[in-house]
Amino acid sequence: MKKNILFFTGLLIILGFLLIFVYDDDFLYKNEIIKIKDISTIDTSTSTNDLGLEEKYYKKKITGIVTNGKDRGKKKVFTYEESYSSVVTDRYKVGDKVITVKGEIEELKRDFYVTILLAVFVVLIVLIGEVNGLLSIGSVILNTIIFCLGIDLYFRGIDILFLCIIESIIFSILSLFIAGGINKKTKAAIVSVIVSVSVLLVMVVVIAKITNYDGVNFNELSFLTVPPEEIIIPELLLGSLGAIMDVAITMAAAISELVEKDKNISIKNLKKSSKQIGKDIMSTMTNVLFFTYLCGGLPIFVLAIRNGFSVYNYISTNFSLELTRFLVGSIGIVMTIPIATFTCIRMIRNSEKMFKKKKKAS
Helix, strand or coil: CHHHHHHHHHHHHHHHHHHHHHHCCHHHCCCEEEEEEEEEEEEEEEEECCCCCEEEEEEEEEEEEECCCCCCCCEEEEEEEEECCCCCCCCCCCCCEEEEECCEEEEECCHHHHHHHHHHHHHHHHHHHHHHHHHHHHHHHHHHHHHHHHHHHHHCCCCHHHHHHHHHHHHHHHHHHHHHCCCHHHHHHHHHHHHHHHHHHHHHHHHHHHHCCCCCCCHHHCCCCCCHHHHHHHHHHHHHHHHHHHHHHHHHHHHHHHHHHCCCCCHHHHHHHHHHHHHHHHHHHHHHHHHHHHHHHHHHHHHHHHCCCCHHHHHHHHHHHHHHHHHHHHHHHHHHHHHHHHHHHHHHHHHHHHHHHHHHHC
């Protein structure tokens, strides 16, 4: 208990120093950083679109102090245009730090706010998960590094779908072993994930070939310099991986616990219990995916509706890709339940039976 308190206190001190450092890390930036000291409105105007909707625009004078570079400490004045909705402009307040490019305010310096969220996340995950919480953070960092390496290899000419398949396997093995340790439960979960992802991949590729991507609008990916079809399947694969891993480890943990509690439990009862567990997690996991993808498109959805788009028109032209991601992920979740049930029963219960036979023989 005392060691835990000391460790947690040390973690808070480290995070505190990190926050202080990030707040004053302006010297790391090549662009000029300005700390806002005063904001005043010079002019206000109103614009009306074809639908009769009004939008207010403000011309503001911002006075600030340079916090880095050769002009550090100097006072500077900028004029800045801000809209009421802040769709394409940021809204600043006194005390904010902003990044300037070629003498114009570009954007808010956000690293301090991101670090606050990161610190809260680390504190909560360590407080609740203790050692496993730290291991989870470690797995996220490792997976991020591997993902970045994969992106680098893609730009070197390696096929992105091949990279995503390899990375999916690595992500599954690393994440589940780090979170659950090296045991039968984790091994069963990894096999379940690999089988489920493989089946899902084959299903998506076959459907894509048959339909030729009809029904999916790629407007959201119009910024790409490669055909969207080259990106969409790897994206769907990686987007479904987290949910599939969650379902697989949940089923593996449940079956492992059932076998641990009753070594003689029948396969029939295991299947019955697993089916009920699958029903319980199915709806919650699909809802997690739905709200995750919904939130991703919500700001643009609100903007479109406000500017005269009908709900059907927006969904058919701009939200079809989000719906595709949701549906593919949901199919992966539902499909993983029977696959994980079969795999885990075979690997966990059969290994227990073999262990008992060996014990009797000895």
